[in-house]
Amino acid sequence: MNETESPHAGGPQAVHGDTSVAETIHRCLDRLTPTERKPARLLLANYPVVGLEPLASFARRAEVSHPSILRFIAKLGFSGYAEFQAALRSELEARLKSPLAKRHADGAEAGGGDDLLAQYAEAAAENIRQSVASMPRSEFEGTLNLLAESRNTLYLLGGRFTDAVASYMYMHLRVLRPRVYHVSGPPVSWSEYVLDMDRRSVLIVFDIRRYQEDLVRFADEAAERGARIVLVTDNWLSPIAAHAEYVLATRIEVPSNWDSVVAMMTLMEALIAALNNRQWPRLEGRIRELERMRDHFESGEPLEPKPESDQ
Structure with missing residues (x-):
């Protein structure tokens, strides 16, 4: 699988790390050909079920040829249809995880360790870093x-x-x-x-x-x-x-x-x-007026007229 390009790059964006197939499709829609957009939009509208069907069925429903499907998934970074479907199956399992399923999958003590606070904070910070980097x-x-x-x-x-x-x-x-x-x-x-x-x-x-x-x-x-x-x-x-x-x-x-x-x-x-x-520049006056009204409601005093410059 190819490496992911920068979110600011102009070429196709390949799947990499925890970037999902759906996320990758959405990012590169504008760079797909009209023919490639047909399976892309079909998959997003029926995600991920259509992509788990046999190649012939996916192509028939998208109204494109088999090679068009293969060119589409190649732009997503997959070497073949089997690899593409394996990624979708893995995602399907992840996206349907309940709290119970997460506990059984991740071990008896989710996030166990000597310093859960530090582990959790680092994971949360990493989520922010990855979200910003991939946005x-x-x-x-x-x-x-x-x-x-x-x-x-x-x-x-x-x-x-x-x-x-x-x-x-x-x-x-x-x-x-x-x-x-x-x-x-x-x-x-x-x-x-x-x-x-x-x-x-x-x-x-x-x-x-x-x-x-x-x-x-x-x-x-x-x-x-x-x-x-x-x-x-x-x-x-x-x-x-x-x-x-x-x-x-x-x-x-x-x-x-x-x-x-x-x-x-x-x-x-x-x-x-x-x-x-x-x-x-526009908000400054709006917020100043809001603060003036709040002071009035909190104090119970009569609402003073707005300054002439604000009217």
Whole structure:
């Protein structure tokens, strides 16, 4: 297998280390030929099942020739179809791991040792380093551009654990800009949010392994209504990647039965910092007015008129 190129390089990106097949496909989509994009998009939309079928079946469903499939997987860094399928099988096992499965697979004492705190901290720090190193800057900048466009309406949604990250991001964004919503409540009430989505809507959805079907269905419906999707996920990629304009993949494995969102949280804080820096001339007045209103509500004193220069 070839070595991975830099995320900023212009050539095809080969699979390497813990970079998943799906993540690699997403990064190099723009560099594939129109014929190669057919199996790529088919695989992302039915991941990883289609890639586990016989070569003839994959080619027939993608409506391309056998050699086209082989050229496509060669651009991903595989020497043959068997190696490609072996990688997909390994990923399938990893992406479906439950806390119980992780404990049995990793040993009786996940993360055991003399200094678990140090081990865990080092693993979390390494997740941040790997996530940043493998993040295509075009994905980060593209997401930042969507956040910075004030005419866009932003919706944030997460899963059982990742909704805490969505909520954190929402709390910051609503200070920095208007038209920001946190999709909350039971899934049956989510339809009230998707009802108003259109081409000026941006859905930022957080979904990591043991991916949630309700999140996938919500993203499907949002995409149908023209919303642009930003997916924040792990390196195996949620099925929502099939609809996503930008995919921000982070590393989540630590010496624990549970996955970590430390790298994901770091990425969100970096986006917040970048948005703040880019728009500070406009934000300064907005934040000053917010602080003025907060002082009023906390003190109970009458709200003083805004200074003439701010009106």
